[in-house]
Amino acid sequence: MSTKKKRSAxxxxxxxxxxxxxxxxxxxxxxxxxxxxxxLRNPATEGSSLYLFGRGDDSVYEVKAFxxxxxxxxxxxxxxxxxxxxxxxxIDPLFLLLPYIKSAATEGKFQPLKQMVMDEVYPGCTRLxxxxxxxxxxxxxxxxxxxxxxxxHRYNQxxxxxxxxxxxQRTVTTLKKSNVSVGGGVKSSTFVxxxxxxxxREEDYLRYAHGLISExxxxxxxxxxxxxxxxxxxxxxxxxxxxxxxxxxSDKPVEAGEDYTKFNSSDFARKPPKKMTAAQKxxxxxxxxxxxxxxxxFKPFTNTFE
Amino acid sequence: xxxxxxxxxxxxxxxxxxxxxxxHLLPCEIEHDGPAExxxxxxxxxxxxxxxxxxxxRGRGMKGHELNCPQGYTGLVLKEVQKPASxxxxxxxxxxxxxxxxxxxxxxxxxxxxxxxxxxxxWPMLAEAxxxxxxx
Numbered sequence: 001m002s003t004k005k006k007r008s009a010x011x012x013x014x015x016x017x018x019x020x021x022x023x024x025x026x027x028x029x030x031x032x033x034x035x036x037x038x039x040l041r042n043p044a045t046e047g048s049s050l051y052l053f054g055r056g057d058d059s060v061y062e063v064k065a066f067x068x069x070x071x072x073x074x075x076x077x078x079x080x081x082x083x084x085x086x087x088x089x090x091i092d093p094l095f096l097l098l099p100y101i102k103s104a105a106t107e108g109k110f111q112p113l114k115q116m117v118m119d120e121v122y123p124g125c126t127r128l129x130x131x132x133x134x135x136x137x138x139x140x141x142x143x144x145x146x147x148x149x150x151x152x153h154r155y156n157q158x159x160x161x162x163x164x165x166x167x168x169q170r171t172v173t174t175l176k177k178s179n180v181s182v183g184g185g186v187k188s189s190t191f192v193x194x195x196x197x198x199x200x201r202e203e204d205y206l207r208y209a210h211g212l213i214s215e216x217x218x219x220x221x222x223x224x225x226x227x228x229x230x231x232x233x234x235x236x237x238x239x240x241x242x243x244x245x246x247x248x249x250s251d252k253p254v255e256a257g258e259d260y261t262k263f264n265s266s267d268f269a270r271k272p273p274k275k276m277t278a279a280q281k282x283x284x285x286x287x288x289x290x291x292x293x294x295x296x297x298f299k300p301f302t303n304t305f306e
Numbered sequence: 307x308x309x310x311x312x313x314x315x316x317x318x319x320x321x322x323x324x325x326x327x328x329x330h331l332l333p334c335e336i337e338h339d340g341p342a343e344x345x346x347x348x349x350x351x352x353x354x355x356x357x358x359x360x361x362x363x364r365g366r367g368m369k370g371h372e373l374n375c376p377q378g379y380t381g382l383v384l385k386e387v388q389k390p391a392s393x394x395x396x397x398x399x400x401x402x403x404x405x406x407x408x409x410x411x412x413x414x415x416x417x418x419x420x421x422x423x424x425x426x427x428x429w430p431m432l433a434e435a436x437x438x439x440x441x442x
Contacts, residue, residue, distance in 0.1 A: 008337050014386040015339075015402070017329070019379050021430070027318055037314040048310060055318070062433070066426040072336040075383055075403060076327030079342045083331060087426060089433035123311045133439050140440060166440040174435035179419075180428065212436055 013082045017073055020088040024054050024061060032056030037063065038124040043099050043216055048122070051096070052088055057130035062091035092167075093134035094141060095216040098160070100125065101142055102218075105155035110145045113138070113153055161228040164213060164221070168229060171209035182208035206231060309393050316384065320400035329381065329408035331423065333368060358416060359409065371417035374407045376430040381405040 024035055032055045042049040052061040064087045071083025097117060104116040113135075119125045128134055138144070140163035142153040175182055182204045206229055214222040226233060328349070336342075352361045352370075359370040375381050383403035390397050410423050417424075 013339065014389065016384045016399075018382045018384055019375055019427075019430075020382055022378050022380055025318065025321065025380060027321075034315045034318050036316065039310045039312075052316075062437075064429065066423065068422055070333060070335045072332050072334065074328075074330040074332060074342070074344050074348065076325065076329075077341055077344050079336050079338045079340060081336055081339045083335065085331070085423070085426065087429055089430050090437050091433075092437040092439070095437075121310055124313065137439055163440055167436065170438065170440065171432070171435045174432060178428065178431060180432070212432065216436070 013080070015080055016082075016086055017075070017080070017084070018086040018088060021061070021090065023059065023090070024052070024088060026055065038127070039122060040096060040124055040128075041099065041119060041122045043095050044214065044218065044222075046099075046218075051091065053124075053127050057127045058132050060091055060093050060096065060128060060131050060134075061088045063088055091216075093128050093131040094137055094163075096125070097128050097134055097138070098141055098221075099218065101138075101153065101155045102160075102221075108154070110143070110152035110154045112150065116153070157224070160221070161224060164217070164225050165228055167213050168206065168209045168225070171212055172205045175205055175209060180208075203231065312394065312396050314397040314399060317387065317398060317400045320402070321404065324382075324401045324404045326405060327383075327403050329403075329405045330370075331408060331410040332363075333411050333413040334363075361411070363411075366413060368411040368413055369416050370409045370411040371421075371424075372407055372409050373424065373427060375405070376427050379430055381408060 035052055035054055037050055037052050039048045040051045041047075050063045052063055053059075054061065066085040066087060068083065073080040073083055097113075100117045100119070101113075104111055113129060114126075117125055117129055138153060139159070141156065141160045143156050143159075145152045145154075210222075210226060210229060210231065213225070217225070223233070328344075330344075330348070348361065348363065351363075352359055357371075359372070361368050361370065381404065382401050383405075384399040385402040387398045387400050410417070410421070412421065419425075
């Protein structure tokens with residue numbers, strides 16, 4: 001512990017500060033169920049993360065926590081010791097449905113979605129089938145067959161890659177308009193941002209966007225996407241670090257009793273390639289910190305309400 | 307039944323009764339949850355000069371900056387209505403407060419756009435790019 005004075009133990013908080021989209025707050029029809037925080041399988045880590053279903057389950061949101069050490073809130077005339085800020089943002093339900101659809105593909109046959117999207121550990125996943133942006137867009141990741149009034153689906157890797165590529169392109173467009181630094185401006189792990197560099201290259205944007213999208217897909221898909229984007233795999237300069245340190249760097253939620261390292265997407269870039277040019281090495285350095293710095297601010301949540 | 311099947315629902319109708327408090331994010335951990343005389347001892351010492359607010363708190367000078375919630379977003383304080391008896395139960399929270407801006411405070415260092423909490427406010431814009439629907 002770095003603190004000189006011993007801090008008293010945290011008691012369980014019963015109050016949370018949240019930034020939430022207005023779409024979640026629309027009261028809508030009174031018959032609809034209230035918004036609900038639910039644990040679902042994280043598509044990148046396969047561990048547990050917290051999500052939120054909007055009213056009537058028509059949309060789903062991700063819950064990220066912004067935490068800094070030594071922060072507390074004043075709210076009107078009260079102190080809230082826990083200085084955490086939760087940020088609720090929309091998540092594309094296809095990201096959450098994809099692992100189910102993909103794993104059902106091993107049989108290679110068309111199946112009803114209801115049959116694919118089932119999970120004993122996370123029964124809440126069936127609510128994803130109510131989300132508009134899920135069902136209406138399923139053709140982005142699967143072939144569709146209609147027999148009478150019934151619809152059947154089968155995972156399609158090519159379509160999925162095209163869909164993910166479009167996601168990356170959308171993200172690149174937004175990054176270019178924003179003042180998020182994707183390239184050489186990001187140098188230190190403590191994150192000191194230098195103003196957007198004019199020479200941030202297209203590849204820097206692509207890699208950064210790929211890193212952001214990879215937070216929502218499996219390691220395998222992330223690698224496939226890299227190929228689809230025609231970006232070579234690069235290794236990280238942190239290769240030589242001991243495994244224990246690697247784990248600490250990870251911003252993925254940790255599930256006890258699960259081999260999470262296997263699914264940890266931040267590990268995939270660390271395999272040494274045969275040869276690296278000096279330029280690639282520099283890029284590897286820049287890139288890794290760039291992706292990390294954004295991701296490390298926001299920890300996908302495992303146990304918010306504790 | 308596993309704990310993963312439990313949900314925490316947000317009682318949205320409570321938003322009508324929610325208050326609109328002043329909210330401050332402090333650069334220190336206060337080992338207390340509960341009432342405090344913020345308006346008697348904290349707010350009156352706030353001084354505004356140009357774009358910077360400063361305050362003296364327990365003899366320490368702090369510099370602050372008012373942050374708006376990102377466009378299309380609202381700040382909420384959620385409060386648990388009733389403590390559950392076990393972790394196998396559904397839980398209910400209500401919206402006890404609503405806010406559209408808050409002041410974050412730094413110890414000594416003047417607030418800049420590189421501060422973590424400022425950057426956190428950029429996340430919704432990025433999330434929209436990552437998660438918005440892709441055309442047919």
